[in-house]
Amino acid sequence: MAELDRTGGAPAVPADWTYAPAPESKDIVTLRERYGLFIGGEWVEPAETFETISPSSEEPLALVGQASADDVGRAVAAARTAFADGWSALPGSERAKYLFRIARILQERARELAVLESMNGGKPIKESRDVDLPLAAAHFFYYAGWADKLEYAFPNRKPKPVGVAGQVIPWNFPLLMLAWKIAPALAAGNTVVLKPAETTPLTALLFCDVLRQAELPPGVVNIVTGDGRTGAALVDHPDVDKIAFTGSTEVGKAIQRQLAGSGKKLTLELGGKAANIVFDDCALDQAVEGIVNGIYFNQGHVCCAGSRLFAQESIYEPLVDKLKRRLETLRVGDPLDKNTDVGAINSAMQLEKIRELVESGREEGAEIYQPPCRLPEKGYWFAPTVFTNVAQSYRIAQEEIFGPVLSVLTFRTPEEAIEKANNTPYGLSAGVWTEKGSRILWMAQRLRAGVVWANTYNRFDPASPFGGYKESGFGREGGLHGLEPYLRFDE
Amino acid sequence: MTRLPVKKTYKLFVGGAFPRSESGRTYEAEGQNVARASRKDVRDAVRAARAAQPGWAAATAYNRGQVLYRLAEMVEARIPEFAELSTGRDEVERAIDRIVWYAGWADKLAQVIGSSNPVAGPYFNFTVPEPTGVVGVLAPDDPPLLGLVTRVLPPLVGGNAVVAVASEQRPLAAIELAEAIATSDVPGGVVNLLTGFRAELAPVLASHMDVNAIDIGAANGAAPELEKLAAENVKRVIHGAADAQSPWEIAGFLELKTVWHPIGQ
Numbered sequence: 001m002a003e004l005d006r007t008g009g010a011p012a013v014p015a016d017w018t019y020a021p022a023p024e025s026k027d028i029v030t031l032r033e034r035y036g037l038f039i040g041g042e043w044v045e046p047a048e049t050f051e052t053i054s055p056s057s058e059e060p061l062a063l064v065g066q067a068s069a070d071d072v073g074r075a076v077a078a079a080r081t082a083f084a085d086g087w088s089a090l091p092g093s094e095r096a097k098y099l100f101r102i103a104r105i106l107q108e109r110a111r112e113l114a115v116l117e118s119m120n121g122g123k124p125i126k127e128s129r130d131v132d133l134p135l136a137a138a139h140f141f142y143y144a145g146w147a148d149k150l151e152y153a154f155p156n157r158k159p160k161p162v163g164v165a166g167q168v169i170p171w172n173f174p175l176l177m178l179a180w181k182i183a184p185a186l187a188a189g190n191t192v193v194l195k196p197a198e199t200t201p202l203t204a205l206l207f208c209d210v211l212r213q214a215e216l217p218p219g220v221v222n223i224v225t226g227d228g229r230t231g232a233a234l235v236d237h238p239d240v241d242k243i244a245f246t247g248s249t250e251v252g253k254a255i256q257r258q259l260a261g262s263g264k265k266l267t268l269e270l271g272g273k274a275a276n277i278v279f280d281d282c283a284l285d286q287a288v289e290g291i292v293n294g295i296y297f298n299q300g301h302v303c304c305a306g307s308r309l310f311a312q313e314s315i316y317e318p319l320v321d322k323l324k325r326r327l328e329t330l331r332v333g334d335p336l337d338k339n340t341d342v343g344a345i346n347s348a349m350q351l352e353k354i355r356e357l358v359e360s361g362r363e364e365g366a367e368i369y370q371p372p373c374r375l376p377e378k379g380y381w382f383a384p385t386v387f388t389n390v391a392q393s394y395r396i397a398q399e400e401i402f403g404p405v406l407s408v409l410t411f412r413t414p415e416e417a418i419e420k421a422n423n424t425p426y427g428l429s430a431g432v433w434t435e436k437g438s439r440i441l442w443m444a445q446r447l448r449a450g451v452v453w454a455n456t457y458n459r460f461d462p463a464s465p466f467g468g469y470k471e472s473g474f475g476r477e478g479g480l481h482g483l484e485p486y487l488r489f490d491e
Numbered sequence: 492m493t494r495l496p497v498k499k500t501y502k503l504f505v506g507g508a509f510p511r512s513e514s515g516r517t518y519e520a521e522g523q524n525v526a527r528a529s530r531k532d533v534r535d536a537v538r539a540a541r542a543a544q545p546g547w548a549a550a551t552a553y554n555r556g557q558v559l560y561r562l563a564e565m566v567e568a569r570i571p572e573f574a575e576l577s578t579g580r581d582e583v584e585r586a587i588d589r590i591v592w593y594a595g596w597a598d599k600l601a602q603v604i605g606s607s608n609p610v611a612g613p614y615f616n617f618t619v620p621e622p623t624g625v626v627g628v629l630a631p632d633d634p635p636l637l638g639l640v641t642r643v644l645p646p647l648v649g650g651n652a653v654v655a656v657a658s659e660q661r662p663l664a665a666i667e668l669a670e671a672i673a674t675s676d677v678p679g680g681v682v683n684l685l686t687g688f689r690a691e692l693a694p695v696l697a698s699h700m701d702v703n704a705i706d707i708g709a710a711n712g713a714a715p716e717l718e719k720l721a722a723e724n725v726k727r728v729i730h731g732a733a734d735a736q737s738p739w740e741i742a743g744f745l746e747l748k749t750v751w752h753p754i755g756q
Contacts, residue, residue, distance in 0.1 A: 260718035455753055456751055463608045
């Protein structure tokens with residue numbers, strides 16, 4: 001407890017505002033020692049396993065399967081059987097009810113899944129609790145309602161399911177990305193083989209339990225864990241009709257190449273290097289909150305993170321001053337502590353990548369700022385970082401860092417802001433801060449990005465299409481538009 | 492004495508001008524010497540397209556619709572010429588009607604393809620279609636005019652700029668179309684037409700880093716290789732049919748942009 005200072009006649013105030021830790025209990029999560037692969041509604045014992053850990057403590061959590069190409073083949077066969085044996089012929093209204101059930105169970109078990117998400121992925125509990133889980137449940141609820149309304153979504157187009165969808169998802173929003181993939185696929189009448197990210201398989205494995213609780217027919221959803229080899233086997237499998245991938249642009253390009261000539265449908269949601277553009281007439285304090293949310297949310301492990309801050313020259317100094325002061329209030333540490341703003345970096349490999357790029361920023365001549373903060377000794381951590389004096393040519397201004405690292409650049413005119421913001425091979429998202437409505441729309445029209453947040457940042461909703469321009473990928477997830485990748489049309 | 496006719500030199504159509512191939516090469520097709528575009532010509536055409544695209548996209552949809560309708564007028568005025576260079580008058584009439592049909596889509600796309608999205612929070616959220624940018628098109632071998640029109644109009648009406656490789660065996664209709672485009676109000680560089688060997692030009696277009704999408708429906712056996720090249724900058728790859736007409740043909744060359752704004756006082 002903070003001591004109260006009662007000296008003098010002043011009203012009593014705490015002498016020290018330091019928070020007491022408020023850790024969320026892990027008791028709600030019961031982990032098994034080892035997990036198999038979820039194929040055809042059964043747990044299948046894999047030949048090989050690997051350890052999955054907590055990135056905040058480096059403690060092992062469980063053993064999970066390294067699915068081989070044969071395992072992937074069995075999962076695809078189970079999905080094909082389930083597709084042919086009833087799922088695709090089931091009336092949309094019945095499919096919908098399964099999805100509604102899943103949404104409801106996710107809501108009911110939200111705390112358990114949120115805690116596990118933070119344990120396995122390192123993200124702050126307040127984010128997994130308030131963002132990942134509510135959005136995952138909402139996604140199933142939203143697409144549930146589409147399952148029996150597809151003809152209205154695509155009039156005159158006779159929508160049909162594609163067949164078996166192979167889905168490969170990243171480690172930054174493990175359960176939410178699973179929801180983004182599985183919900184529209186099932187609503188459209190497909191069956192699924194999904195591969196969770198290597199470092200964050202546990203919520204997907206717990207989700208299998210949710211599926212059983214929902215009594216989803218066996219084989220409709222199959223989960224195969226493993227590293228990149230498992231993903232490659234899934235992408236390569238001849239009986240998969242559609243591939244949906246979320247991850248790095250590098251791997252996305254490799255998948256597009258691998259699928260050349262296969263005739264498989266493909267959607268890619270890849271990297272980004274979003275510009276967050278702040279004009280001098282913005283509501284400054286709100287903009288600072290938006291900048292912080294834009295780049296430090298989920299440790300910056302966000303493909304649409306606002307990693308390039310463009311400050312109008314006339315506001316540069318007060319903006320950077322306020323931003324630095326705000327950074328001092330960020331609490332970095334235990335992901336399960338309800339006070340924590342910035343959790344653990346997802347893996348040793350990712351930490352290494354962030355360090356390497358930050359080092360390149362120093363070497364190229366940028367000025368680094370990190371607020372004073374004590375990082376835990378065990379686990380993978382990186383302090384929130386701001387680079388100023390950044391040139392457009394620096395690697396930290398061009399490459400996706402995927403960590404809590406912001407590069408600050410400047411501009412004078414709206415035209416210059418557009419020119420600089422669009423000067424990247426990526427095009428996933430962008431932010432604009434100004435109180436001038438016509439300028440918002442002028443900017444929004446010219447930014448080459450799939451999502452533009454004006455006077456806000458990092459908002460997501462199942463009804464809102466999300467996806468990239470240029471090398472950030474193609475296809476949309478969310479909304480009516482998110483159904484299309486999972487349908488074929490007899491026109 | 493009979494009058495000596497003035498013969499046409501069959502050239503490329505790049506940036507609104509009619510240059511010869513920079514390579515100086517020609518090849519024989521339909522009994523004529525036709526320009527044989529080089530890799531450099533493809534790159535020049537992409538630059539011209541990139542330069543022209545923002546202006547075309549920024550024109551009002553109403554204006555783009557009228558400009559494309561004007562193109563239909565220009566083709567209508569040349570029906571006899573086109574009939575001779577294609578499978579006949581029927582093909583030309585269908586091509587004209589298709590141009591008119593697509594012209595009418597310019598100011599309707601956003602209402603059919605866009606949306607306003609009911610998000611769970613105090614935000615106004617909408618999705619609008621936008622052109623992807625520069626589109627490469629391999630025109631079908633046949634029909635020489637209708638096939639080209641079928642593949643070029645969808646990206647065009649959506650606000651993209653196009654670099655098209657004409658039918659290799661029957662390029663004359665494409666050259667005639669270039670002349671109709673040049674006398675319509677389509678801005679220079681918005682449509683660029685190249686004649687030459689598809690096997691030579693298609694890989695340059697497919698691997699070009701400043702091309703956003705490519706329509707390889709006419710690539711035949713070369714499609715897998717072109718798809719592989721297209722991955723280098725995550726191109727949108729479309730396998731367009733030689734005779735199709737639908738707004739979803741346009742949608743393949745569109746991006747969707749979603750904009751959020753808080754609602755407050």
